[in-house]
Amino acid sequence: MAKDESGAAQRPGSRPGSQIGARILAPVARELRIAGWLSVLSGALWPVQAAAIAWAVSGWAEGGAPFERAWITAGLFVLCAALRAGLEHRAGALLFDAADQTIARNRARLLTREARAPTDAGSARIASLTVQKLQLLQPWITRYHVAMMRASVLPLLLLLLATSQSWLVGLTLLIAGPLIPVFMALVGMAAEDASRRQMSEIGTMNDMLMDRLSAMLDIRLLGAADRTALDFSARAEALRASTMGVLKVAFLSSTVLELFSALGVAMVAVFVGFTLLGEIGFGGWGGGLTLGQGLFLLLIAPEFFQPLRDLAAAWHDRAAGFAVVAELDALDAADRRPVLGQVRRAVPLAGAISVQTRAARAALPGRVVPLPDLTLRAGQSLALTGPSGAGKSTALSALAGLVPLASGALSVCGTALDDTTADAWRERVALMPQRPHFSDETLGDWLDTRGTGADPAAALALADARDVVRRLPGGLEARLGETGGGVSGGEARRLLLARAIFTGADLILADEPTADLDAETAGRIIAALRNLQAEGRTIIVATHDPALAAAMDAQLELGQ
Ligand SMILES: Nc1ncnc2c1ncn2[C@@H]1O[C@H](COP(=O)(O)OP(=O)(O)OP(=O)(O)O)[C@@H](O)[C@H]1O
Numbered sequence: 109m110a111k112d113e114s115g116a117a118q119r120p121g122s123r124p125g126s127q128i129g130a131r132i133l134a135p136v137a138r139e140l141r142i143a144g145w146l147s148v149l150s151g152a153l154w155p156v157q158a159a160a161i162a163w164a165v166s167g168w169a170e171g172g173a174p175f176e177r178a179w180i181t182a183g184l185f186v187l188c189a190a191l192r193a194g195l196e197h198r199a200g201a202l203l204f205d206a207a208d209q210t211i212a213r214n215r216a217r218l219l220t221r222e223a224r225a226p227t228d229a230g231s232a233r234i235a236s237l238t239v240q241k242l243q244l245l246q247p248w249i250t251r252y253h254v255a256m257m258r259a260s261v262l263p264l265l266l267l268l269l270a271t272s273q274s275w276l277v278g279l280t281l282l283i284a285g286p287l288i289p290v291f292m293a294l295v296g297m298a299a300e301d302a303s304r305r306q307m308s309e310i311g312t313m314n315d316m317l318m319d320r321l322s323a324m325l326d327i328r329l330l331g332a333a334d335r336t337a338l339d340f341s342a343r344a345e346a347l348r349a350s351t352m353g354v355l356k357v358a359f360l361s362s363t364v365l366e367l368f369s370a371l372g373v374a375m376v377a378v379f380v381g382f383t384l385l386g387e388i389g390f391g392g393w394g395g396g397l398t399l400g401q402g403l404f405l406l407l408i409a410p411e412f413f414q415p416l417r418d419l420a421a422a423w424h425d426r427a428a429g430f431a432v433v434a435e436l437d438a439l440d441a442a443d444r445r446p447v448l449g450q451v452r453r454a455v456p457l458a459g460a461i462s463v464q465t466r467a468a469r470a471a472l473p474g475r476v477v478p479l480p481d482l483t484l485r486a487g488q489s490l491a492l493t494g495p496s497g498a499g500k501s502t503a504l505s506a507l508a509g510l511v512p513l514a515s516g517a518l519s520v521c522g523t524a525l526d527d528t529t530a531d532a533w534r535e536r537v538a539l540m541p542q543r544p545h546f547s548d549e550t551l552g553d554w555l556d557t558r559g560t561g562a563d564p565a566a567a568l569a570l571a572d573a574r575d576v577v578r579r580l581p582g583g584l585e586a587r588l589g590e591t592g593g594g595v596s597g598g599e600a601r602r603l604l605l606a607r608a609i610f611t612g613a614d615l616i617l618a619d620e621p622t623a624d625l626d627a628e629t630a631g632r633i634i635a636a637l638r639n640l641q642a643e644g645r646t647i648i649v650a651t652h653d654p655a656l657a658a659a660m661d662a663q664l665e666l667g668q
Contacts, residue, residue: 140253142202143203144257153188157185160181161181165399165400166398203249204246206250215242224449226445228473236311248422249429251418252423256419267282273392273401274391284372284375288416291365292416307431312346316340384399449530449534452531457532459522460521461615461646463484465480467481467516469514477502480492489646491648491650491662492648492649493651493665493666500666501542501619507525509525509533510539521533537613540617541619542623548589550587551583557610567607573606576595598629598630598632619650
């Protein structure tokens with residue numbers, strides 16, 4: 109459930125239109141307002157241009173000094189046109205800046221928040237929101253808001269001007285005009301639903317794609333390629349149907365709106381034409397219309413409908429924007445697993461390494477996991493052992509400040525590990541995770557997590573991983589992630605260890621560094637860890653491997 113400012117729970121789609129997006133648009137509200145008024149001002153200059161044309165043409169018809177009028181009209185027309193272009197340009201610049209700022213701010217917010225306090229939303233969902241869907245806020249911000257302001261001011265102004273010349277034309281516009289917003293409101297509901305369905309289909313398709321790509325090997329082994337292709341085609345068909353649903357609503361609404369505005373303009377044109385021919389003798393305030401009045405009315409009638417047509421065209425952008433905002437709101441309301449600190453670079457925590465826990469319990473989503481009482485000083489090594497599920501990995505994560513405590517105490521370097529110390533503490537810690545993950549970058553960049561640009565040769569030597577790099581095509585330039593070449597499980601672990609060493613961290617937390625390895629490879633990793641300890645680093649491993657546990661100074665069994 110999304111929460112409004114007062115904290116009351118709400119369903120994102122159930123809020124009134126004016127409230128949706130108010131939060132994300134608040135920082136650019138001033139720009140949107142200024143851009144709206146600039147555009148309204150530009151629209152209000154058209155009647156001046158129309159009046160000038162009508163005046164010049166009626167001057168020609170009446171004789172007198174037509175050229176003098178033509179020059180004045182041309183000057184006024186060009187001046188207004190230049191002014192309008194300038195105003196529209198400035199409004200456009202403000203709107204696109206506001207849209208870029210909003211998208212960039214929300215993208216940064218999404219990414220930093222996911223780093224600091226991840227949700228259970230899949231990575232595909234976050235990726236499609238940040239890369240694909242947030243971009244849909246741009247047409248909503250740049251087109252809809254300004255169209256709304258124009259539609260609320262300009263038709264009224266033009267209606268007054270038209271009525272001042274002819275009550276009949278005023279009445280015609282007054283009847284034809286409101287049909288457009290009424291119809292738009294009806295279509296708007298359908299458009300919003302269709303957009304939300306399409307948005308959700310895009311998300312499902314992305315989730316499915318990520319999921320199946322990561323399971324490609326299993327799919328081949330299980331001979332499930334055909335079934336996977338069928339699943340994809342069913343989802344693609346659902347996406348096609350939802351996209352067509354959105355297009356259908358868009359085409360239907362624009363057709364009906366064009367019809368209303370064409371009928372309105374045609375009625376004005378017929379009335380003006382017959383009045384000028386002398387067939388109709390009423391409709392103006394003093395009987396018929398002059399040529400100048402008729403021309404003026406003909407020129408402003410289409411402009412009466414234009415802001416309403418623009419608003420109708422932007423209605424779909426509004427629906428798409430609302431769907432994105434609803435998704436952002438849903439993520440805001442989702443349960444999160446907070447990480448201690450701001451997850452940013454900091455000055456390393458001072459003092460000799462020490463770790464101490466007392467009656468600590470880690471808070472995982474939906475459960476708490478007790479941590480062992482331990483005390484460790486600089487240069488010591490410790491093995492956390494115990495059955496699967498005892499909490500070894502959780503303990504390592506908690507020691508790195510990646511999982512908060514539900515109760516108890518955890519101090520590092522003699523100070524409590526909390527939001528204020530976690531970033532500084534992590535500068536001194538390297539975590540070697542259980543499952544290696546290679547991102548799509550060169551091995552050199554992957555090893556150099558802190559972007560120092562230094563040579564990783566010494567770290568590779570300590571981790572016994574020099575031969576791994578030597579064998580890879582391109583050495584440190586090789587890419588292992590995404591479509592890059594692969595390494596064996598043991599090689600990957602040695603590379604992970606090299607990366608942990610290369611950070612220069614004083615405390616290495618290694619999760620199952622020898623799991624699934626043959627005795628010889630495991631022996632090389634154990635030797636590398638001992639080398640590290642001999643160098644003065646502090647080491648904590650979580651392991652089921654008796655040989656590794658025996659190689660540490662002390663063992664602590666969890667889950668007793
Ligand atoms: N993200 C999570 N959300 C909820 N519970 C979790 C989460 N991660 C782990 N757990 C639970 O916490 C408990 C401890 O898990 P943990 O991974 O720390 O055990 P472990 O001793 O490292 O196991 P293994 O030896 O199999 O790696 C388990 O019962 C596990 O189901």
